[in-house]
Amino acid sequence: MARLKEFNEEDALDKAIEIFWNKGYNGTSAQDLVTHLGLSRSSLYDTFGDKHSLFIKALQRYQKKSYDDVSSVLQKSTNIKETIKEMFAQAIIESFEDKITKGCFMVNSTVELALHDTEIAKVVNDNRQKMEEVFFLAVKRGQELNQISSSTDPRLLARFIFNNYSGIRVLARSTGTPKQVFDDVLKVLLSIL
Numbered sequence: 001m002a003r004l005k006e007f008n009e010e011d012a013l014d015k016a017i018e019i020f021w022n023k024g025y026n027g028t029s030a031q032d033l034v035t036h037l038g039l040s041r042s043s044l045y046d047t048f049g050d051k052h053s054l055f056i057k058a059l060q061r062y063q064k065k066s067y068d069d070v071s072s073v074l075q076k077s078t079n080i081k082e083t084i085k086e087m088f089a090q091a092i093i094e095s096f097e098d099k100i101t102k103g104c105f106m107v108n109s110t111v112e113l114a115l116h117d118t119e120i121a122k123v124v125n126d127n128r129q130k131m132e133e134v135f136f137l138a139v140k141r142g143q144e145l146n147q148i149s150s151s152t153d154p155r156l157l158a159r160f161i162f163n164n165y166s167g168i169r170v171l172a173r174s175t176g177t178p179k180q181v182f183d184d185v186l187k188v189l190l191s192i193l
Contacts, residue, residue: 009047012037016048016058021105024112025055056119062105063127071134080142081193084161088168088189092182095172104169111170128162135161139193148193157193164189 019028019036030051034041048054070087077083095103102108106127113120135158142148148157164185171177171185 010061012039012047013054013058013061016054017062017105020055020058021062021102021108024108025051026112052119056123059106059109059120059123063123063130066106067127067130067134070131074134074138077138079147080138080145081147081190084138084193085186085190088165088186091165091168091172092179092186095168095182096179103173104166107166107169108173110166131162131165132158135159142193152192160192161189 015037016033019032023032028051030041033039033044033051033054037044039047044054048057073087074080074083106124109120110124114124115121132155136155139148139154139157139161143150143154168182168185171182
């Protein structure tokens with residue numbers, strides 16, 4: 001008779017996100033995973049397969065949650081430009097409050113792994129496409145409501161917004177970047193919108 005799992009897989013994935021986000025894929029050992037997730041090696045491997053499979057599942061979970069959060073905020077917005085400003089301002093605040101300068105898990109995974117790992121690259125590219133689409137729909141609505149300038153194609157603006165949002169997260173990884181640098185990026189972004 002098969003044993004019942006005595007843990008919640010979603011909680012385990014959230015813990016995997018934490019450890020991979022803090023240490024990176026290459027910096028996280030199997031023992032780190034066992035310790036941080038609070039699982040035996042057999043439970044870990046029986047449930048998630050190997051380290052790489054666990055990482056993919058964690059990255060996909062992170063992507064879905066991030067997408068759902070951004071999509072929900074933008075869909076509920078009554079002022080798209082202001083909402084985008086608030087999203088960037090929040091990302092900047094998080095960057096300065098983050099004591100270990102961990103940045104964004106998706107961006108970190110892109111930089112660390114996507115060039116050499118086709119499965120990671122697929123998750124990263126899926127994320128880029130989904131986030132671009134959610135920003136595209138928001139910008140298009142903002143243009144229809146005369147909140148965002150219609151002088152630029154909404155698809156181009158969506159790509160520009162997503163690239164800058166990702167860039168803020170990369171910049172967060174570098175220590176000592178003055179807040180003014182982040183504020184300047186946001187100022188230029190808003191002037192273009």
